[in-house]
Structure formats: structure tokens, C-alpha cells
Amino acid sequence: MKAWSIIKSILSGLIWGIGQVFNRQYLKALFFFIFFAIFVTLELATSNYFYEETTENEIALNKIAGESFGEWFEKSLFQFYDGQILQSSSNRIASFEAFLDEIGVEEKPNGGYYGGATGSQNPTAKLFTEVRFIEFLARDLKEASYLRYTEFGTTNETRAEDFDSANAKRLITLENSNMYWDEVNHKFYLPISSQAVAGQQITEYFETHVFNRMDNPSIITSVQGLTPFRKTGKLFKDTDTNEYYVEVFINTDQQRFLLLSNDTFSLKESGAGFSPTAVTNILGPVYELNGTLYEYYEPGLIHNTVRAQYKQTPFSTLFRRAVVHVHTINPTQSQDFVKLMVRVYMDLHPDFKAQYMKDFNNFFYDRAGMFVKGYWEVLTLGQTEQVRLNGHLALEHAMIGLPGESSNSNLRSININFEGQVNIRGHISTLLLLDGLIMVILSLFFFIFGIWSALDTYKVSEQRRKEKEILDTKSYFKSVWDNGFEYIILSPAMFVLAFISIMPIAFGFVLAFTSIGGNGSMDKLFDWVGFTNFITVFDPNSSIGQGFGNAFWRVLSWTLIWAVFSTVTVFFGGFFQALILNAESVVFRKLWRTILILPWAIPALLSQMVFSVMFNETGFINQLLMQLGIYDIFIDWGILGQAYNQVSGFAKYFWLGHENIQWFTNENNPNFVKTVIIVLNIWLGFPYFMALMTGIMTAIDKSLYEAADIDGATGFQKLRSITMPLVLYSTAPILIMTFSGNFNNFGVIYFITGGGPGNLNDVNSGFAGQTDILISWMYRLTTDHQIYNLASVFSVLIFIFVGSLTAWNLSRTKAFQED
Secondary structure, eight states, X not given: OHHHHHHHHHHHHHSTTHHHHHTTOHHHHHHHHHHHHHHHHHHHHTOOXXXXXXXXXXXXXXXXXXXXXXXXXXXXXXXHHHHXXXXXXXXXXXXXXXXXXXXXXXXXXXXXXXXXXXXXXXXXXXXXXXXXXXXXXXXXXXXXXXXXXXXXXXXOEEEGGGSOTTTOEEEOOBOSSOEEEETTTTEEEEXXXXXXXXXXXXXXXXXXXXXXXXXXXXXXXXXTTOEEEEEEEEEXXXXXXXXXXXXXXXXXTEEEEEEOOSSOOOEEOSBTTBXXXXXXXXOSOEEEETTEEEEEEOTTOEETTEEOOOOOOHHHHHHHHHHHHXXXXXXOOHHHHHHHHHHHHHHHOHHHHHHHHHHTSOIIIIISOHHHHHHXXXXXXXXXXXXXXXXXXXXXXXXIOOTTOOGGGOGGGGTXXXXXXXXXXXXXXXXXXXXXXXXXXXXXXXXXXXXXXXXXXXXXXXXXXXXXXXXXHHHHHHHHHHHTHHHHHHHHHHHHHIIIIIHHHHHHHHGGXXXXXXXXXXXXXXXXXXXXXXXXXXXXXXXXXXXXXXHHHHHHHHHHHHHHHHHHHHHHHHHHHHHHHHOTTOSSHHHHHHHHHHHHHSXXXXXXXXXXXXXXXXXXXXXXXXXXXXXHHHHHHTSBSXXXXXXXXXXXXXXXXXSSOOTTTOTTOHHHHHHHHHHHHHHHHHHHHHHHHHHHHHHSXXXXXXXXXXXXXXXXXXXXXXXXXXXXXXXXXXHHHHHHHHHTOHHHIXXXXXXXXXXXXXXXXXXXXTTOOHHHHHXXXXXXXXXXXXXXXXXXXXXXHHXXXXXXXXXXXXXXXXX
16 A cells, blocks of 8 residues: 555654665664764763753752852851851841751751751752752841932831822932033033934934933034033031032032022032032932932942942851851852842842843753754744843842951951952854864764665565565665766765865855844854845945945945956957967067066965065155156146046046045045056966966867968958957857956965055945955945845845856856856
8 A cells, every 4th residue: 555655654754774674674773773873872971851950940950150068058158157156046046047947957956957967967958959048048138228208317117018109209319420500590401412314423412400300301513502410329417418429520610519409499609608518328318208209229239330238247248257267268259249140130130030040041042952952042043042140239238248358257358259240151153153163064874874765665665565566675776876876976076075165155154144243142042034235235225224224235236347447358368468478470489478477476365465565655666756747747737636516527547546546445436446456466367378278279289270271361350350259269268267266366365455545444335446346345334334134135135146156157168068
């Protein structure tokens, strides 16, 4: 039954070789199964499918640099705590002991919790793990660091939930920029900058209250005549009146003190009768309610560049003292301690912790094997952003100690370095894409055997069903060897080529369909966007289309002109040199041939660098032309010696420069620069064609010329009818390849003109210079501006254009058609 053949074929595609078992071809089944076993083994060996975490969230937490404290809490902390409570029962911390009782840690009959070096003195001590310590410390700090409003000058506190925040007004005591004060109308204005449509920055000035923002403010565009007014955020108190002021500066250097009030404007100068005192203990945002000032406290909140700290508790002090006490025998590493601070921060912010654990314990990224992970990487390009965490610095006072605190409870005394941002690396799309493409290509080689197994199963099953002759295993593999010998021999080379050639090409190609672009984008996540980049580039209504789309057509047209002219000039330059050197009337032909071949022997990069120096505005060429009097002729013609805006008429098209000839920097006459580099390229390219055509002309049958002489042909007729057709026949493929090479001739443009003249940093021109060809433009987009997706889009278009043109031209040559 044919259905059974199909079923066996499908099964064989899933488990390679099983179809051959059904067909009773066991050696052939073993052959296919070996490759299947290698494939599965590689997948399982590179995976964590069966890994069981030894601690909760181990995989996710291991992404944070540093090691766990391990048994430190059940041993060192308990040992230190026991010593404290033995000294005095007043050192007991009731909330801590209640928590220990809650998790099942029992106090020893003679007092204390330390279980000894082996833990035998108190087996329950091991229940106080690092996770439990973090849980209690976070709970303890949260209870002590509740949100509150504290009345200025008192200890009166109001919990946030009980405070009338709806009617309170926040007083902004620090601005990031100067305000402007209209002293006549008593108005203040705040500068707001925005990006205009054309890309330039514009600044408008919005009316504002001196301490808070206004709804529907009036807007002015100039602050001429207004007074610069800057609030520093520093608070001062008048001890005579108990009023609070914020320091301000008028006209940059005139210090004044502004009354902290939303309703009353009072500006004073320090002097007789008014000498305010600096206030250093008020760090949080300031609110005014019914004429009373309050400081708002929220742990972790950054206000005026100062981060609010979690409050110290008896337990946090105990912990710090224990760390310092045991440091000499059990040193604490800074990286490990910072990791502990981050974990405490996570427990204080459960939403952040839950999201972190979800993002950093991804099944496909952290557990899947190389092939499953590879396909996931290509399909998703990653899902987890890098985490840059500094919120843990709000635990400085609680877990490190106050600046200047006693050394026995201050971790600065044991050189714990806690400052700075903690970076937890997420998924980097470029690395995932590279790794994924490698795995996909490798898997495709394995799938060849799976497909082969499925097809062979179906074929043999049908032969068996139709009672046809079936080859035995030995005869089968012999026929495979005979019929596929060329492919088998080439397969190792194809395997290597797939990774060193095809994979990089595929990587560059697929970037055109992603959102990668911008500074640092190589180290970040990006997404698949389909053909959006292609559509956007050619959309004249989009900002990218206006800049990069127009630049593409301009650069493409010049690239075509460059490729055609640079190919034609070097081809015919070499052709005519070969004609001259093959003429029997020329003496010392070997000498001339040697001299003319020298430009080809000199490294092209060296020649290009020499040209860039020689044709500099103050270079050798200009000095020579000046000494020869050529400069005077150009000045008389009006194309040199005067500014471009002073030139009129036909001379504008031939303007060479102001003081010197601007061979490579003539922004007003870029066509002159383009002509110069085409001419200079002849020097670099004609020797190759001269040598090539000399050999071809030498090989032309002399009898053809003799017959032409008998027929009375002229030298031009012999050139047109014999030499030229035979040379073109032999060099047509090379001529086409030269065109393609010049299309991507990066060196001449980059090392001579650098893509200029023009503003190479102007986004409105797509960062393209006047002499940039596509390849040099792509280079600048990637290396200077990191616009990888658009560079890849243009690279794809170049490939399609050049590849199609080359294939079409080759297919029309006689040499190709005869092959």
C-alpha cells in the first residue's frame, strides 16, 4: 500500500534509518542512524535539558558577576551573633529571632544558634541560607524605610498614604539650566530645546513659576533683555525667623537667597541682618502644604543628584559588624558583596526580580542544545536587554555603612568597593545571529542525510510493493559512489566554504532586514523588520528617504560613471600602449615595456598615498605648475585666484580654486575632482591591460596580417578588423570583471579623496561625499556612523545590480556562449 510507503518515509525523516529497518536493509539503516546519533548527541551534549538547579534561580543569578556567600550566614553570622547575645541580652534582635523561629531554626539549649564547624551542635542552623538572609534583610529594611513626609525643622512624620498629596505642591529647588527672569513683569521662563524638521535644534522659552511648572504657559523665542536666574538646590535656614531659602545666582555670579514658598516671592542678599545657615540634612524633594514645608522620603529616589538611602536597622548593623569582624580569617571580595547587594535590592523590588528571573532564565538560550538554540537565535535575535543596575547603591548606608562611621561597622575599612554600575549582559543580537547561522548551516548538512534516508525509504518501499528488483546494500553504495563521485569529492570543500564564505555573506545580507543601527548597536538587541528598511530608504516623505534615498541615487549614478570611465580608460590606455610596443618600428621595446610595467609593480596603496600628497593644495604638483607659469594662465582665464562667488559665466564650470588648485577638495566644482581621480586611475590600471594585450597580440596569427596586406588593407583597417576583434574576444570576460572591480574600487576613492569634497557628517546628505562610490559610502556608514541596516540594504542592492549586469554581459560574450 502506497500510504505505508509514505508513512515509513516520514518516520525515516524523523529518525534517520528507521525506514531502512522497516525495509530490512539493516546496514543501510546503520549508516543513516550513525549520522542521526551524531546529530542528537551534539544537541544533547551542548544542552542543559536535564540540569537541576542546586539553588533557587541559580541560572539567572549566575549571570551576575560574583560568588555566593554560601555557608557564611549559618556559620560566621551566627557565631558573631551568639557572641553578641552572650555579652548582653540587650543585643538580641527580636524580629530576627522571630524570623529564625518562623523558618525552623531553633536556639540551642544553652543559648545561641551557631552549629559549630560541622553543624552538629545545631542542625537547624543550616536552614538559615543565603536566600533566607536576603529575605529577612529586605523585609527588615522595607519596614524601616517606609515612604514618609517629614515637616521641616521637626521630627514630625506623616506616612505617604496619610499625606494630602493631592493638595501639596512640589517646589523645584534645582534646574538643569538657567531660567530667565523678566524683572519688569516678574515672570520666569525656562528654555526647552527641540529638533526641527530640517534637523537643526531650536530653543523656545516657556513661562514657568519660579518653583513649579505652569499649565498652558506662554512661549517666547528670545530672552534678550532678561536676567539669567539659576537655582542651585542648596537649602539655607534663617535661624531668626525659621524660614527656609534656596540659593540662587543672578547673572551667573550674584548670590541671592530665594524664600521657599509657592505664594510669596522674597529674594534676599546675605549681609547685615540676614545671615542664613546651610541646611545639610534635608535631601529629598520639598513639598508645601498649607504653608508648611515637608521633605519627602522614598528609598532609592534620586533628588538633586543625591540618592535616598535605606535606613539602618539593628540587624543591618549586626551584619556589617560581622563582615568586618570575620574579614581577617574569611575575607569578603568586593564583587561578591556587590552581588549580595543586588540580590537584596531584587527582594526589595519584587516586580523587577520577577522580570529579571523570567528574562535571564530563558529555556532556549540557557538550556537548549546547539541546534535548537541556533534556530531560536535566528528566529528571535534574542529577547533579553542588558541590565544596567545602580539601584542597589541605595543600600549603601544599610549594608556598607555611613561615611565616617566607626570602622568596626563600616565596610569601607576593609576596602569593599561597591560604587559604580552593575552590568548584567543580556542577549546580543549580532552574536546570536552569527551563532545561529553557523548552527543552521551545520544542521542543513545533517539534514541532507535525513532527506536522503526519507527518499530512499520511499523508493525502496515502492520497489518492494511493486515487486521490482532492489539493489543490495553493497551495490547501492557502489552506485552512489559512481553516480555522485564529483559531489562526494567536492563535499569537504563545500563544507568549509559554507562557513568561511557563505555564512559571512548571509550575515551581511540578513542585516538589511533588521533594525540594527546607531552607536553601540552591535552590542544590543535588534529585531527583524522585513522590507521596512528598503521601503523607508526610497520613501521621499520619510526623513531617511530624503537624506539616504537621495544620496543613494546620487552615489549610484557617480559609481556607474566611475566604473565605466575607469574601466574604459585603463582598457584603451593599455591597448594603445600594447599597440605601440608591438610595432616593429619601436626601438628598445623591452626597455619601454619594463618602464611602463612599473606602476603595476608598485603597490597600489603606496601610489594612492603618494598621489594624495603630491596633489595636495600645497603639494609638489601645484608648486611645479606655479614655477612653470601655468598658474598665471589659469588666473588670466579667471578660473584660479579668486573666490567662487566672484566667478561668473562659463568660468564657473572650470573653477580650480581660490589660492591654489584644489585637486581633491574643490567643493564648488566636484566634477573637476571626479575627472582628476579618473585620470589618476589610468596610472594604476593601464599596465595590467598593456601586459595582457601584449601577450594576446603576440599570439595573433601573422598570416592574418599578411593576407590583409595582400588585400591592400590600411593599418587602421587591420586594427579594426583583426586586432580589435581578437583582443576583445579574449579579454571580454576580464573587461567585465574589471568593471565589477572598479564598481567596488574602494582604495582609489578612500585613500586619495576620502570620499570628499563635501560635508561627510551631514545627515541630510546621507553622510555621502561628492566622490564617494557605493563601497566607500557603505564603509563610512558602518565604521563612522554604525548605520549597519542601511549599509546592508545598499550592499544588497549593489550585489543585485552588479551581479545581474555582470551575468547579463557575460552571457552575451562569444567566449561565454561557446563554452
